[in-house]
Amino acid sequence: MASYLNIAVALGQLDKRLLAQLPQALALYYLALPLAVEEGKVSVAMAYPENETAVISLSHLLGKPVVPVRTAVQPLYQAILSQYVPPALPPAAGRGATHGQPCRP
Numbered sequence: 001m002a003s004y005l006n007i008a009v010a011l012g013q014l015d016k017r018l019l020a021q022l023p024q025a026l027a028l029y030y031l032a033l034p035l036a037v038e039e040g041k042v043s044v045a046m047a048y049p050e051n052e053t054a055v056i057s058l059s060h061l062l063g064k065p066v067v068p069v070r071t072a073v074q075p076l077y078q079a080i081l082s083q084y085v086p087p088a089l090p091p092a093a094g095r096g097a098t099h100g101q102p103c104r105p
Contacts, residue, residue, distance in 0.1 A: 014083065018042065021062050024084040030054040031073060033080050034062055045071040045079070 018034040027033055031047035032054060042064045048054065049068030059066045 018062065019083055022058070024080065026057075026061065027080045027084070028077070030058060031076055031080070032058055032068075033071075033076060033083065034058075035069070037064065041065045041067050043067050043069055045069050045076055047071060047073040047076050 013036060015034070015036050018037065022032070022034055030051070033045045035043040035045055037043075042058075042062045044055075044058055044062075044066050046054065046068045047070075049070050055066050055068055
């Protein structure tokens with residue numbers, strides 16, 4: 001049986017600078033979350049650490065060799081969503097208007 005990283009424990013130790021190097025869209029695409037740099041290598045929580053293409057791509061994005069750490073899919077997905085600030089919503093155009101008609105008081 002494979003051992004998995006307890007992502008809840010790791011979240012308290014994330015390096016926010018590393019997180020900034022990996023856009024959320026790619027973190028979700030690869031199901032990967034960079035955790036920390038140690039001895040010139042980046043530990044990355046990954047749902048599919050056997051995906052060599054993902055490991056190579058993440059290494060290029062993060063600028064260091066990647067050490068993948070197997071993590072369960074659902075907790076990792078939730079961790080990725082929780083670690084990134086959601087993008088700002090555009091201002092509502094014609095708030096309250098429907099079908100191009102202005103609201104009447």
